[in-house]
Amino acid sequence: MNVLTYRYDRKIIQAGILHIGVGNFHRAHQAFYTNQLLNDQDQSQWAICGACLLPSDEKIVKSLRAQQLDYTLTVCGRDGQDEIYQLGALKDLLWAVEDPQALLDKIAESAIKIITLTITEGGYNLDKATNEFILEDGKIKHDLQNPGHPITVFGFIAEGLRRRRNSGNGCITILSCDNLQHNGSTAKRAFTTFIAAQDKDLAEWVETNVTFPNSMVDRITPATTAEDVQRLNRKSGMEDQAPVYCEDFIQWVIEDNFIAGRPAWERVGVEFTNDVTAFENMKLSLLNAAHTLLSYPSFLKGYRKVDQAMHDGDIVKYVRDFMDIDITPHVPAPEGTDLAEYKKTLIERFANRSVSDQLSRLCFDGISKFPVYIMPNLTKMIKAGQDLSRVAFLIAAYRHYLRYLVDDKGQSYEIAEPWLTSDDQKYIASNDPLDFLGLSPFKSTDLKAADCFVGLYSQFVSSLKEKGVEPVLQSVVA
Structure with missing residues (x-):
C-alpha cells in the first residue's frame, strides 16, 4: 500500500x-x-x-x-x-x-x-x-x-x-x-x-x-x-x-x-x-461520556472491542437514548455544529471495525473519568427531574465490574484503577450497595440524597447480580 x-x-x-x-x-x-x-x-x-x-x-x-x-x-x-x-x-x-x-x-x-x-x-x-x-x-x-x-x-x-x-x-x-x-x-x-x-x-x-x-x-x-x-x-x-x-x-x-x-x-x-467551552462540553458530554456509558456494561456482557459492542442493538439504543434524551438538553451546540449529525457520526465512529478499540482501555481509570464525563450532567439531570435509569444502570454496572471481577460469560479479568483510595476499596467491598455511592468520583453530588436515583440504582445492583447484564440492559432500553 x-x-x-x-x-x-x-x-x-x-x-x-x-x-x-x-x-x-x-x-x-x-x-x-x-x-x-x-x-x-x-x-x-x-x-x-x-x-x-x-x-x-x-x-x-x-x-x-x-x-x-x-x-x-x-x-x-x-x-x-x-x-x-x-x-x-x-x-x-x-x-x-x-x-x-x-x-x-x-x-x-x-x-x-x-x-x-x-x-x-x-x-x-x-x-x-x-x-x-x-x-x-x-x-x-x-x-x-x-x-x-x-x-x-x-x-x-x-x-x-x-x-x-x-x-x-x-x-x-x-x-x-x-x-x-x-x-x-x-x-x-x-x-x-x-x-x-x-x-x-x-x-x-x-x-x-x-x-x-x-x-x-x-x-x-x-x-x-x-x-x-x-x-x-x-x-x-x-x-x-x-x-x-x-x-x-x-x-x-x-x-x-x-x-x-x-x-x-x-x-x-x-x-x-476565543472560548472552547461549547466544544469541550459537547465532546466530553457526548463522546467521552458515551464511551464510559457503554464500556462497563459491554465488558461485563463479554465483549472486548468497542466495535463489537456497537453492533449489538441493545448497546446502540442505550447509547443513542443517553445522547438524545439525557444529554442533549444540556449541550448547546457550538456555532456551525449540527448536533444531530455530530451524534450520528459518533455512532459510526464507535462502530468502525477498522479501529477496533479495546473496551479495557475505556474501562481503565474510571475513578478519573466519572467526575469529568458523567457527574456534571448527572447533577443537572437530578435537578431537572429527568429519567435517571440509564446512568443509574451505568453506576450499578461500574460497581459490579469493580467488585466481582468475572463477566457474564465466566471470564475473569483484572481492573486497572491507579487512583483508588483505601476508602474506595472499602466502599467497593461493602455488602451495602449504598456505600458504593460514597466512592471518590461521586463526591461532587450527594447521590444518596437523590431518592429517585437510589431506588433505580439499588434495583439494578440486585438485578445485575441475579440475572446478569443482558436482561437488565434489555429492560433499560425497552
Whole structure:
C-alpha cells in the first residue's frame, strides 16, 4: 500500500514545541497536525521534542530512537479505505529516567515556545471531591523539597521554568491536550499551586510569563498490541517498531492564547477560538461520556472491542437514548455544529471495525473519568427531574465490574484503577450497595440524597447480580 511520506527535510526543522507524554494519542493527533504543517517551509521552527518521564516509557523511547523517531500512522476510514502516513514531526526524544538534566535544560531553551501535555485525566493530581491540587502526595513532597532533582511532571516543569527565567529566555505557553473540561484552567491550577508552594518568586514570574490555553481534542486512537504491529507493518510494507493506528475523524479546537507565538495549525484544520467551552462540553458530554456509558456494561456482557459492542442493538439504543434524551438538553451546540449529525457520526465512529478499540482501555481509570464525563450532567439531570435509569444502570454496572471481577460469560479479568483510595476499596467491598455511592468520583453530588436515583440504582445492583447484564440492559432500553 502506498505510504504518504513527509516532504520536509528533517535536518532543517527545529523543535519549538516540547511535548510530555509521547503516547499513541499524541502521535496520531498533535504530531499528525504538526507533521502536515511542517511541509510549509515557513513553519520549520515548530517541530516537536518529545519527553517521557517514566521507567515504563523505555520501550517506546528505544523503539522510536531505533528508527530515527520516524513512525507510521494508519488512518482507518469508516468506508474501509485506509491511508498510511510516515510522520517525522518528532525532532528529538528525551527520557527523564536516563537524563533528567537534559529535559530541564530543554524546558529552559529559548527556542521552545510551547510545552504540550498528554498526561491523562488523572495526571493533574487533583482531589476528586474538591478539585484542589494534592500537596500531601509523597512524590509531590519529594519534588517540593528537591527542586533540582524532580520526579513528577510538576517538579520538572517548575525547575525548567526556573532555569528559563534565570537565563532570560522569555515567556512560554503550557497547552494541555488531555480530555478534561477546561483543561488549560486545570493545568494552570495544578502547576501554579505546585510552583507557589515551592517558590513564591517563580510563581510571580509565571503569572505574567506563562499562558495556559484551553483546548478540545478528539481522535479515537487504540492501544497498539503486538498483533497490531505485525498487521500494520504487513499493510505498510515497513518495519516499524512503534506504529500507530486511529480513526479518520480528527478535531482540535484551541483557545488562541499563546504568549510566545504558535504554529499556523489553522492551515491544516485546527480551529482557533476565543472560548472552547461549547466544544469541550459537547465532546466530553457526548463522546467521552458515551464511551464510559457503554464500556462497563459491554465488558461485563463479554465483549472486548468497542466495535463489537456497537453492533449489538441493545448497546446502540442505550447509547443513542443517553445522547438524545439525557444529554442533549444540556449541550448547546457550538456555532456551525449540527448536533444531530455530530451524534450520528459518533455512532459510526464507535462502530468502525477498522479501529477496533479495546473496551479495557475505556474501562481503565474510571475513578478519573466519572467526575469529568458523567457527574456534571448527572447533577443537572437530578435537578431537572429527568429519567435517571440509564446512568443509574451505568453506576450499578461500574460497581459490579469493580467488585466481582468475572463477566457474564465466566471470564475473569483484572481492573486497572491507579487512583483508588483505601476508602474506595472499602466502599467497593461493602455488602451495602449504598456505600458504593460514597466512592471518590461521586463526591461532587450527594447521590444518596437523590431518592429517585437510589431506588433505580439499588434495583439494578440486585438485578445485575441475579440475572446478569443482558436482561437488565434489555429492560433499560425497552
